[in-house]
Amino acid sequence: MTMTTDTLNETLNETPAEQIETTEIPVKKQVVNDNDSRTTQIQIVDENKQFTTILSDSMKNVWKLDENGFNFHILSIFGSQSTGKSTLLNKLFNTKFQVMNEESRQQTTKGIWISQAENSNLLILDVEGTDGRERGEEQDFERKSALFTLAISEVLVINIWENMVGLYQGANMGLLKTVFEVNMQLFLQQQGKIKTLLLFVIRDFTGRTPMSNLSDVLTNELNKMWKDISKPEEYSESTLSDYFDLMFTSLPHKIFLPDQFEKEVLELKERFYNPEDSNYVFKPNYHRGIPADGFSNYAESIWDKVAYNHDLDIPTQQQLLAEYRCDEIAKAIVSEFQNDIAKYKEMLENGEILEDMGKIFNEVREKALELYDSSAGRYRKEVYARKRIDFLEKMNTYLHVYYLLQLRNLEKKAYSNFKNNITEAVKDDSLFFVDTLENHKSKCIEDFKKLAEESKLQETTWNYTDHLNQLIKEIDEYGKITKDQQLNKIKKNVEKNTLNLLNGSIPIKMNNVREHLWDELGEDLSKALNNSINQYKSLIQGYDCTDSEVDSNVRSIRKSGWDMFINLIAEETTDNIILVRLREKFEEVFRYDKNGLPRIWNNNDDIDSFFKKAKEEALALISLFTFIDISEQKIRDITGLEDIKKQDLTIIDGDRSKKLLSKFLREIELQYIDAKRSVVRTTSKVPAWFILLTMVLGYNEFIAVIKNPILLLVGLVFGIVLYALYITNLLKPVLRVIRIVIQDIWLQINNFAHETKLANNKIGNGNASASASTSNSADSINYLEDDIPLTKLNRRKNHNSQGQYDSNATLVNF
Numbered sequence: 141m142t143m144t145t146d147t148l149n150e151t152l153n154e155t156p157a158e159q160i161e162t163t164e165i166p167v168k169k170q171v172v173n174d175n176d177s178r179t180t181q182i183q184i185v186d187e188n189k190q191f192t193t194i195l196s197d198s199m200k201n202v203w204k205l206d207e208n209g210f211n212f213h214i215l216s217i218f219g220s221q222s223t224g225k226s227t228l229l230n231k232l233f234n235t236k237f238q239v240m241n242e243e244s245r246q247q248t249t250k251g252i253w254i255s256q257a258e259n260s261n262l263l264i265l266d267v268e269g270t271d272g273r274e275r276g277e278e279q280d281f282e283r284k285s286a287l288f289t290l291a292i293s294e295v296l297v298i299n300i301w302e303n304m305v306g307l308y309q310g311a312n313m314g315l316l317k318t319v320f321e322v323n324m325q326l327f328l329q330q331q332g333k334i335k336t337l338l339l340f341v342i343r344d345f346t347g348r349t350p351m352s353n354l355s356d357v358l359t360n361e362l363n364k365m366w367k368d369i370s371k372p373e374e375y376s377e378s379t380l381s382d383y384f385d386l387m388f389t390s391l392p393h394k395i396f397l398p399d400q401f402e403k404e405v406l407e408l409k410e411r412f413y414n415p416e417d418s419n420y421v422f423k424p425n426y427h428r429g430i431p432a433d434g435f436s437n438y439a440e441s442i443w444d445k446v447a448y449n450h451d452l453d454i455p456t457q458q459q460l461l462a463e464y465r466c467d468e469i470a471k472a473i474v475s476e477f478q479n480d481i482a483k484y485k486e487m488l489e490n491g492e493i494l495e496d497m498g499k500i501f502n503e504v505r506e507k508a509l510e511l512y513d514s515s516a517g518r519y520r521k522e523v524y525a526r527k528r529i530d531f532l533e534k535m536n537t538y539l540h541v542y543y544l545l546q547l548r549n550l551e552k553k554a555y556s557n558f559k560n561n562i563t564e565a566v567k568d569d570s571l572f573f574v575d576t577l578e579n580h581k582s583k584c585i586e587d588f589k590k591l592a593e594e595s596k597l598q599e600t601t602w603n604y605t606d607h608l609n610q611l612i613k614e615i616d617e618y619g620k621i622t623k624d625q626q627l628n629k630i631k632k633n634v635e636k637n638t639l640n641l642l643n644g645s646i647p648i649k650m651n652n653v654r655e656h657l658w659d660e661l662g663e664d665l666s667k668a669l670n671n672s673i674n675q676y677k678s679l680i681q682g683y684d685c686t687d688s689e690v691d692s693n694v695r696s697i698r699k700s701g702w703d704m705f706i707n708l709i710a711e712e713t714t715d716n717i718i719l720v721r722l723r724e725k726f727e728e729v730f731r732y733d734k735n736g737l738p739r740i741w742n743n744n745d746d747i748d749s750f751f752k753k754a755k756e757e758a759l760a761l762i763s764l765f766t767f768i769d770i771s772e773q774k775i776r777d778i779t780g781l782e783d784i785k786k787q788d789l790t791i792i793d794g795d796r797s798k799k800l801l802s803k804f805l806r807e808i809e810l811q812y813i814d815a816k817r818s819v820v821r822t823t824s825k826v827p828a829w830f831i832l833l834t835m836v837l838g839y840n841e842f843i844a845v846i847k848n849p850i851l852l853l854v855g856l857v858f859g860i861v862l863y864a865l866y867i868t869n870l871l872k873p874v875l876r877v878i879r880i881v882i883q884d885i886w887l888q889i890n891n892f893a894h895e896t897k898l899a900n901n902k903i904g905n906g907n908a909s910a911s912a913s914t915s916n917s918a919d920s921i922n923y924l925e926d927d928i929p930l931t932k933l934n935r936r937k938n939h940n941s942q943g944q945y946d947s948n949a950t951l952v953n954f
């Protein structure tokens with residue numbers, strides 16, 4: 141078996157004896173619930189060298205020492221077989237180790253047994269006797285049990301009979317030599333730090349040889365033996381007392397002096413139970429530095445190494461134990477810690493904000509660390525400290541998930557607050573948008589930062605930069621969207637304003653046609669746009685718009701204003717409206733006189749001249765609606781639109797003009813015919829002489845009618861019908877119908893005659909002109925088709941003469 145000097149030193153330095161707190165528990169105050177089970181012996185190593193039990197369960201549930209830390213002690217007893225070891229232990233500690241039957245004298249204790257001393261924090265190991273009678277000359281178990289026991293025990297009780305003192309084998313000197321050698325392996329460098337107490341109990345002490353002599357003999361023998369054992373060069377000068385304390389006591393013969401025996405056992409008991417006793421055996425520097433909760437693992441792993449003859453490297457064992465136990469402790473605490481924080485996870489996942497997260501989590505973590513420190517802190521400092529970092533890291537990692545959820549929720553909340561605030565703020569039209577935005581942004585970020593900072597766990601490198609940046613990004617995007625929406629809203633309102641202004645002027649002015657109509661309309665458009673643009677500029681003051689943004693929107697306002705203007709003009713120049721206006725204009729001249737009274741045509745009136753004048757004026761009106769008569773340059777100046785072309789100003793194109801004109805001409809043609817007929821009507825009065833002549837000449841016919849009942853009856857019926865028509869005011873319409881029918885028949889006849897004449901002329905002359913016809917009605921209609929009022933229509937040409945328009949006036953086609 142080997143052990144490096146460094147590692148052993150390290151082990152010993154890790155747990156200096158003076159640092160081990162072994163607060164003693166007063167025996168009488170100890171509460172024992174189940175005395176029997178606690179003092180029942182358990183075999184931990186059987187005769188086949190197998191470790192047979194799981195001590196952790198007993199430590200925790202039977203002996204209740206698991207949470208004692210360093211406050212527990214281990215004592216082992218060595219000695220020859222059947223020398224009353226078990227008897228002594230049972231007397232001292234009220235244990236129930238098996239005692240040999242007096243008659244058989246057979247070995248009773250096989251392997252290693254353990255039990256708790258009654259009402260105490262002491263664990264007692266009863267080790268198989270060493271005489272080798274049962275195991276023959278085999279010393280292997282003896283050596284292994286010595287190695288194991290020495291590794292874990294603070295006190296070794298060496299049980300010898302008085303008469304064996306001085307006898308090498310009988311006084312267990314062979315065993316002690318083994319112990320010393322094993323000690324050199326285990327605790328080579330512990331010199332003065334961790335010691336073991338060898339308590340010699342000299343049994344059947346008679347007093348013939350004084351106790352002091354016996355102890356001197358034993359001490360001398362032990363020192364001599366120490367000198368003789370092989371030691372590393374550098375420890376050749378070490379003494380027994382560097383590693384062992386010796387204590388000697390005696391007990392009288394149990395059989396012969398039972399009372400004395402009992403009395404001295406009671407006295408001896410004090411050394412184990414009473415820390416105040418001057419001979420109290422469990423001194424701090426005997427403690428092996430293994431905490432109670434790690435004892436079972438440690439003992440098991442030591443035996444494992446010993447049993448299979450592996451090098452027993454105590455530092456490594458302690459290191460492994462520390463690693464194992466620190467992990468176990470951390471695991472248990474982390475599990476509890478997770479339970480503690482689980483409730484917050486649901487809250488956070490549901491989007492809630494944990495206001496006191498930082499405080500709560502720091503406390504939870506602190507509590508877990510305290511638990512870890514109090515348990516794991518008893519193990520090797522280096523391992524404890526390293527594992528503590530892992531443990532802390534693990535908790536931090538768990539909590540970081542919560543922190544990220546918290547940040548997510550904080551970010552959402554802050555963003556939502558910001559949005560609500562901005563939505564509320566923009567309701568005020570007069571707000572200074574950019575400033576308001578910045579104020580709310582700053583507040584929102586400050587709120588986020590404050591809680592994000594407070595939610596942090598101390599001593600971590602957690603940060604919220606990503607979430608903060610994301611929040612800022614979202615805020616900025618929302619700000620930009622809101623700004624655009626607001627500007628759009630302002631633009632829309634301003635455009636509405638333009639529309640209202642144009643609506644207030646265009647229809648009225650288009651209804652009241654006059655000479656400078658287009659100039660006035662151009663002026664109105666200009667005023668409306670300027671008004672809207674000024675309004676726009678004043679409303680966007682708080683929006684920190686760039687010049688190009690303003691320019692672009694102003695352009696857009698101008699463009700939409702122009703579109704509205706065009707649309708309104710289009711609405712006011714539909715076919716029906718234009719026809720109504722033309723008819724009104726025509727009738728104004730043709731049907732009404734200067735005083736606005738309806739004209740009654742008579743034979744002397746020059747209907748044709750009136751008709752011609754009225755038609756010319758009406759057609760002059762249509763030219764007014766043919767195109768927007770504002771110069772392109774002026775429109776460019778007003779609207780800022782550079783791409784205004786002549787065709788953009790056209791209202792009525794050539795095709796539409798033709799259709800309109802054709803409709804209009806059909807309408808006025810009827811008025812012309814009406815006028816002509818009314819002349820015929822007013823001039824066809826019957827002369828008086830004709831009536832007188834008719835009465836004279838018709839007298840006979842009148843008498844004949846009177847006398848003839850049939851004719852009289854027909855005459856009467858005719859008279860009654862006429863009277864009835866007169867009474868019901870239907871006479872005039874009936875007469876009118878009759879008259880029209882007659883006139884139409886008359887016109888048909890005339891047309892027929894005219895066409896016949898033309899046909900004859902074509903046949904006769906070949907080149908004869910149709911215009912040679914002199915028929916009244918037909919002439920009038922031809923006049924309508926051929927005589928275009930060029931004077932008025934050429935108004936565009938006047939423009940052309942000013943260099944503004946070309947000569948392709950649409951109405952030239954008329």
Ligand SMILES: Nc1nc2c(ncn2[C@@H]2O[C@H](COP(=O)(O)OP(=O)(O)OP(=O)(O)O)[C@@H](O)[C@H]2O)c(=O)[nH]1
Pocket residue numbers: 220221222223224225226227228238239240241242246247248249250268269343344392393394395
């Ligand atoms: N002479 C004498 N006999 C004792 C004393 N104490 C116990 N015995 C007797 O010694 C015998 C052996 O006792 P155990 O206590 O079983 O001895 P042991 O050393 O534990 O025996 P193993 O475990 O088998 O090694 C028993 O018969 C006891 O009665 C004592 O103080 N003096």
